[in-house]
Amino acid sequence: MRSGKKPVHLAMTGGKLPRQRMWEAIRELAKGAGELSTYNVSRRAGQDDEAARDYLRALAKAGIVRQLKARDRDATWELLQDEGVEAPRVNKRGERMPPDGVECIWRALRIVGELSASEAAEQAHAGGAKITEDGARIYLQGLALAGYVTRDGGTAGKPSVFRLLPGRNSGPLHPIYQRNTYAQVYDPNLDRVVWMKGQSTEVERLRGLLREWLGIDDWQDGLIASADLVARTRKEVQA
Template identity: 30%
Template structure:
């Protein structure tokens, strides 16, 4: 497969486990769970691949052929290729709404200059409002990361931000990485890596 063709199968940036699996599905077309895990470079004992596959089957994105005999694996076939972006599905096949951070990121790129209230109004959905405190926290983190710059304001004015750094379609995420840090040695003794923190954050947004 050419590098150009391969690039169309894989989204840009750091991939979640779900995105790795989807890219491998698009390349393989037909696969068992072990074949998919191997192609995606995913530990099938550490990540519940079958739940994701079950959701895709129930959403009519995959077709599952039952095992031919005891001891054999179910064979899956990709019947609807939805493009480079990995579909997000629940176990029952339903599609979760887009996360608040993703909606705010898209809104920032449209508004360019905005207050927290502007952002909340633009990014909220009737069935999924965004708390002003959550929007403010996201803006503050993005400002610290160099994506936004706070604008000067007169006394009594609301805080406003200018969008200055667009790194792509995926919204930057505020991650909670669970780690045990020993201040005596300056070492992280045990805990999550970025990959597992990304996967946890993705699961929490469903």
């Protein structure tokens, strides 16, 4: 039975979910990039007017924006509460919706650095989201395929532990593991697909190492790199 909900890869425009693009447009316009109107939000976000109007009305019911002036099918708005980079999750009645489980997992991973699948599911539940241990494992495996985490353990009855690699903490928005059709990982922080099925993660790992080396600015003091960075670089060179 079809739910009518579009798969993630079809609901996206340029990778990011439509509401994320509209929220970014709202914040930019509120900061002076132009008039905060339904028309401008829809054009800047690449969405149709109806989608922008519905989201703005939902945000208004949640007290995040308020309508200033209506004109024909357009309207101007004021941003009352900037909630940061992540698009507010509200339904058409303005009620808050629980976060995605993978969103909670990515947030926890950025804080604690490593998680097993069961710990990831527990973190999601603590954040008010619903996701099974298997669902958490699938998402973490997707991050491993894209070179965001390493996977250790998983033998002799010990659960696998997924560790976030230094330099792969790309930002607050969770990387999206798309499995329905394309089998790829899209990172909204970078606004690009960082891994596709059949693609080696070696290039991404090496790019991450180079970013870390380029970030070192203590050459004159002899503090060239941490022992961990040197060890990981040697491991890549010897591979």
